[in-house]
Amino acid sequence: MTETRVTENPVPRAASPAAGSAELLLDGVSRSYGDNLAVRSISAEVPASKISVIVGPSGCGKSTLLRIISGLDEPTAGRVEFEGVPVKGVPEGLAMVFQDYSRSLFPWMRVDKNVAFPIKHLPAKERAERVRFAIEEVGLSGKEKLYPWQMSGGMQQRVAIARALASHPKLLLMDEPYASVDAQTRADLEDLLMRIQSELGITVLVVTHDIDESVYLADRIIVLSAPPSVVAEVIDVDLPRPRDHIATKTDPRFVEIRGHVTRLLRSKEHATPV
């Protein structure tokens, strides 16, 4: 993404479409369940090799949107394109980290088996190499033979991240990945994610309701309104990388963007839906 820092505009809006490689494109995506409209005409671009964050109030249809992006659900209107190809079913090169690690990991498999399971079809040698690399990336070397339930929540979520990495994803989806871990673990995992993303250059799309987290992680924030959700604003975050929890979070720019996102979410909560 091009740097679009404009002095008059406190928070830069995203550059117009066609400005570079959009890995994932949402074009007027709506989904209704019966008469109940969950998301309404969502249009956004997720740039390649960047971290994008969808933030919105709880119940704003973030999970619905994620299900549609991952091909588990179909939109009632609009289209989703991944690498220029319309999404039909779960696309190749997509991996996901779920909020509830204790339910998404398999308690009857040890750590290495959990990580290797999605790439079972690969030759043994390549599989072993990928598993070793992924486990090393998330800092769990030496814990391969533990069962997930023998680990803390933070470590289990690392296993889930390693499992996603082992499949060499181009797009990593994360559904409220750190909502079930304590604050310190959360901070560590946020830094882990940013390190892995910059090392591997994968495209990451995180869904969260945490405004701090969204600003801290994101190159681009897609702010959703209260249901039926529309895109309130797309913000390109121009905070320098690498970021860290003390310097970045005390940066006046961080405070400014956080305040802006907070106001957006507040005002939309009070707005009456059309």
Add this chain to the structure above:
Amino acid sequence: MTIQQGTDPIHVPLSAPESEAVEERAAVPAPPRRKARAGFPWPVTVLLRLVVPAAILGGWYAASQGERSGLFVKDPLTSFERFVEEFLSGDASRFFLGDATFDHLFPSVGRALAGLGIAIVVGVVIGVLLGISPVLTALFQPLIHLGRSLPSPALLGVFFFLFGTGDSPKVFLIAFSVVWPILLNTIDGVSSIGQTRAQAAQVFRIPGRDVLTHIVLPGAAPKIFAGIRTSLSFSLILMIISELQKSENGLGYLLIQSQRTFDYAGFWAVLIVLVILGVLFNSIFLAIERRALAWHRGATQQND
């Protein structure tokens, strides 16, 4: 619709609490196998466990000495001697087993295991199919409840009529009677695999065969095992019942024959065999379950 043993409730794993305590436990590779009960030293524990069996033996002996009850209750020692005489032998080439073991015990156990085996295969296969498909469950639910609530010994005659008088009516009666706990528990286990796990399997494009063998079956295994455990004791009961009529051998046949010929020592000897059999079956089953479900024991202990 879950069938659970009173002694061994199946815990649904809850999400692990996020705390330092859990982190600590990560250092321990496996949870301790068995904890000393209530902290007693082991000789006390052993003694405590012997109290009730000793009381039963005492009661048995007392009954055998009674003026009336003594007519049909043989004392433990006589019964045990009779058991040794008929079911054991000094012949190493026959594994120190007696005639009655080969003529009656083995055929009985063979039929019980065959029936149980059929029930496990049928129960798990149909249970998985029904558990995966809500439509099939809805279709067959009434039939399953009908079959389950039928007192199956009442069908013995029907099975004789359908399958003749050999082993097959007995095996099929056992299978028909004990399939229900396995079937219902498998349905329940499979349908409670959880949305997140199903979604994870979908997102990672796991092929259907692997979903079945690596996700559905292991996930349902704790409930399936609970069902098999119930069925195991049923199969022993049905084994005896099926041999009470139109039988030429088996423990049930021995029971009824010894009663008819007023051979009460023989009768009590068979009861001793049945007790040993029940304990043996249960221990073997527990050993298998402990191996197969090691992860589940650990996971539930961790979350308690």
